[in-house]
Amino acid sequence: MRPRHKIFASIWLLSVLLAGCSAYPRFVGPNVDPSGGGLNSAYPEADPQVGPDGSFILFTSDRRGSRDVFLYDTKNTRLLDLPGLNSLDTLSEHPSSSADGKWIVFTADRQGTRDVYVYNRETQQQQNLTQSLNTDVSNPTISADGSTIAFEANAGGQWDILVYNRVTGRPIENLPLAPR
């Protein structure tokens, strides 16, 4: 490399480094942690959901052999336990939580049947929200106060959005759905 080119290369490199130091948006990851104790592992991760102020992230990962739901504490850079949420014979996807992180909704596929489940982090219990719904379901999302849950349901070969009351486990009444 000729000296002049070296100078240009140095200036270019310096400007890139400076831009990287000061500029937003700042990219934090993906920093793969092979131990499996971090946000990203040596296995695929998917379906992130950021908490209200970015202090936690819900996501899924294949790091334990099957797709499971994980909760990552971004301030203390560690995983938080979700006892009883994941099970060996279940493929869990699309987690979403209330603002306080108490309620977590997700889909779980057990023997080929996928349902929307609601997990309570305080009692460590979960319940099937869509047991009586005879359609495939996907992409659940729970409101910040944990009161309502919206998800996709595939009735008759087309995805539509249903909104359920978490407590009653029934669809919200009087929600104006466009005519089919």
Added chain:
Amino acid sequence: MFTPPPEVGGGGINSQAPDQFPAYSADGQYLAFASDRNGSRDVFLYDLRNRRIIPLAEINRPNSSQDQPSISATARYLTYVTDERGKPDIWVYDRQRRAVENLTLYLPGSVRNPTISADGRQIAFESSRLGQWHIELVDRGTDTELDHLTMTPSAQP
């Protein structure tokens, strides 16, 4: 002042075309989602309290798809996937300033499933730049005007 054209083909959450990817705002007032109701994949914002669609004509382009929306506390910021440049990018739309920002202009690989924090500053999405899907975190910075809850959270539509 640019006036968004009226939304055509369905004024509710569901239509005769696929409707997918629901996402709440933290105040419980809005549900963002994606729909094919206007012929191509677009993102929509539904006001649960006033029971109407909020037009997003500025970001729904006719020749590209806008998909997988996620919204901040009062739906000021909306992040979504678009193939406007021929490959998937994560964009953020500021409804107050009526401005879009492409977060993944220089990011190699593919991206999908963006999510934004209630305050609008943190965004996470899936990125394939390391050869498989991992989670990428983006801090939009100290200059980000934070989105705040202006009322007690209520998700009752």
